[in-house]
Amino acid sequence: MRMSSFFYTIGQGFRSLRRNRWYTLASIATISACLFLFGMFYSIVTNFQHVVKTAEEGVSVTVFFDAGTSEDNILATKALIEQRPEVSKVDYISAADAWEGFKQDYLGEYADGFTENPLEDSANLQIYLNDVSMQPALVTYLESISGIREVNRSEVTASTLSGINSLIAYISVGIIGILLLVSVFLISNTVTIGISVRKEEINIMKYIGATDFFVRAPFVIEGIIIGIIGSIIPLVIIYVIYNKATVYIAERFAMLNSILDILPVKTIFEALVPISLLIGVGIGFLGSVTTVRKHLHV
Known part of the structure; x- marks a missing residue:
């Protein structure tokens, strides 16, 4: 792809976002809500696993x-x-x-x-x-x-801790799967609307010799942008909430500090940031590619 085509593709992705702003906002809000729930769940589960791991170390x-x-x-x-x-x-x-x-x-x-x-x-x-x-x-x-x-x-303690770890793993996989399916569905709807709005333009592009990749790339860019924005928003919110929650717990429940060893926000975000961005971009990419394959017939 030439440089001019590359920048044209990116520009078309942003233009499509503006044309379908309400659907774009709905998709960003959905991804943000899903990743916010995922981030909060991840923070709680990671701390819980830390407590369980500490308990295991004492067995x-x-x-x-x-x-x-x-x-x-x-x-x-x-x-x-x-x-x-x-x-x-x-x-x-x-x-x-x-x-x-x-x-x-x-x-x-x-x-x-x-x-x-x-x-x-x-x-x-x-x-x-x-x-x-x-x-x-x-x-x-x-x-x-x-x-x-x-x-x-202590067989009871060992089996209980092992069962808790297995339960956490199953719940995590289930919730992540549901969030991915919901988000991909919303992204697919947004890109579908974008395709219908630009049907004439796409036909003209095909008639003058544009390749399938050149026609489809803007929709993929659109989905990726939605995924990135939908990932950043919940990360910022979770960062603020987690910091305030840790300070509140440390001040109001000082007697539990020795029992509830809450992980610092830096430790949580070292893994949460790349995971959230990867999920957001992945959702946007997969949602766009899937929809383009199914609905773009030019």
């Missing part, structure tokens, strides 16, 4: 060893377990450390009456996972290791 599998197992053997087992792909870290708790922790948590000043360590054979490994859904496979592996007498785990 551990505890391994106890046979009486008389040497520290060297325990550390060798620790090194072996750390090689597992689902394991994020392994902490070694010696018998002395276990006793000190027990005294502080439960005995306090009454611990002075003990002259020996009653938890002499309680040295253990605290194993933390990258993915809590892999806990059953890890437990099966641990139970096969010689010298391990007991493996403590």
Whole structure:
């Protein structure tokens, strides 16, 4: 395509937007509304996933060893377990450390009456996972290791967190699919109106030898522009709302700050901006291409 044709195509796309301004505004409003809902949903879900991930990081599998197992053997087992792909870290708790922790948590000043360590054979490994859904496979592996007498785990917690993650994934896919279908439908209607309004002009262009690409390109440009504008508007609104919401929660619910670790707006927008722009431009492009294929017969 020559440069003059390129700029002509872009100009025709903008002219079509002005000619069908009401349908254009309706499509921009629809895309903005859909992406606003998507952005708010994404912000909430991302924070919720962050909370779940934090909870997962606190779920551990505890391994106890046979009486008389040497520290060297325990550390060798620790090194072996750390090689597992689902394991994020392994902490070694010696018998002395276990006793000190027990005294502080439960005995306090009454611990002075003990002259020996009653938890002499309680040295253990605290194993933390990258993915809590892999806990059953890890437990099966641990139970096969010689010298391990007991493996403590929380199956209910692991299955609950795994179920929550799966539910979030299914809901996200469903909502995104619905938003895409609605937005593509609206863009298709807008481009269809543009084609009907310019039917005579398109016929003349075809009679004088314009290629299909040259005729169709302005409608694709029109859809992409609508998608870009429809993406930027909700991003600005979400940015303002999210900032104000985080400040409000931090001030009014200070006691929950340790529990509700809300992600900063920068972290949210690092992913939300490219995703929203990609969805907006994709909706505009697909909506235009689909409509042109179905309705442009010149």
